[in-house]
């Protein structure tokens with residue numbers, strides 16, 4: 001496999017860019033693997049990569065019912081940040097951000113990670129107090145964090161509605177190392193790097209049933225035949241409950257909801273940062289892509305569904321929020337909008353854990369935040385599968401945390417999955 005470099009671009013330029021090889025193979029599924037990961041989204045691909053890279057394991061397959069990166073991996077608004085306060089979350093997301101900072105080099109693939117700052121707008125003294133608590137804890141524990149007054153914010157982000165907003169803007173909480181990345185480049189980068197380490201990535205291979213014997217999974221029935229496996233990891237995001245049911249298990253503490261994203265026609269440079277607005281029932285986040293499109297999103301569609309398209313009231317809701325903080329978007333045309341299926345957990349936190357089935361491991365419950373988490377998620381899930389015990393950082397990301405009363409609900413929204421944005 002060619003290593004990408006300035007030299008390889010130059011060399012292929014001499015032959016009209018016609019001699020690039022495939023980025024990854026398209027193998028036929030083998031009859032048996034040591035480890036099978038179901039789901040070629042970011043979490044599944046990252047897990048396969050770290051299993052091979054960090055643990056030297058071979059004979060691994062990733063099974064994907066569609067094409068790799070065609071789920072939420074290719075549908076999100078790509079915000080990467082680590083502005084968490086609760087102990088476990090802080091360590092986990094900061095580890096993820098550190099992996100992001102070197103990911104293009106690690107994978108030899110430009111994931112276009114742009115550390116352009118994440119700016120959460122503040123609208124009241126109470127919001128500033130809450131932000132001060134969270135951002136000061138971040139600073140004390142080694143994560144970058146800043147609080148901006150109104151004058152600084154106006155200088156850095158001049159186009160916001162500072163004059164007649166329904167909720168006047170009073171300042172901002174900022175993480176400068178946060179930013180965005182190109183979502184499908186991340187999926188392609190992990191896929192290519194995992195493939196180079198010998199992982200079989202098998203697309204158009206839907207898992208349709210699970211064969212269990214004596215408390216273990218023996219094989220997966222797929223649309224491309226039966227595949228035996230010694231260890232199995234589920235990383236299917238919004239489809240987690242479906243696969244869980246196939247494995248003959250009770251309900252997961254997860255609901256599947258739809259989340260939409262939007263992109264406008266391309267504009268000249270308007271917004272250099274990621275801006276987040278959340279007050280009085282509004283929830284809105286926006287950044288500008290390298291092609292100039294304004295990329296934004298809001299809340300869930302408020303009802304459970306497996307459809308990958310959204311409904312119009314949320315389009316209206318999100319556009320209202322957009323206009324209320326960036327009125328200059330008023331005459332910009334919307335180019336596209338789409339939806340993904342979110343695996344919303346009861347406390348807004350993920351599961352990276354063993355399951356009641358001895359050789360089945362679960363990676364799920366990413367809510368709206370699974371893009372930024374994907375490097376660390378793959379890292380720790382691989383560690384769990386390889387060593388058959390959770391790393392201390394993810395010990396609380398277990399299915400037992402509800403019965404043990406372990407509180408990692410960062411948002412404090414309580415046991416209503418749709419409130420965990």
Ligand SMILES: Cc1cc2nc3c(=O)[nH]c(=O)nc-3n(C[C@H](O)[C@H](O)[C@H](O)COP(=O)(O)OP(=O)(O)OC[C@H]3O[C@@H](n4cnc5c(N)ncnc54)[C@H](O)[C@@H]3O)c2cc1C
Nearest residue numbers: 039041042043065071072073076077079207340370371372
């Ligand atoms: C609109 C939107 C905006 C978002 N914005 C952000 C953001 O700004 N920042 C952030 O951090 N997160 C964001 N997220 C969340 C993030 O995208 C997800 O949490 C994350 O992508 C989920 O992990 P994944 O990539 O592994 O999932 P997916 O890409 O969904 O991967 C799961 C894969 O499993 C496959 N699969 C399912 N069932 C089967 C089966 N039976 N057999 C084989 N394969 C199967 C699916 O086809 C899919 O490819 C957003 C999500 C959406 C939808």
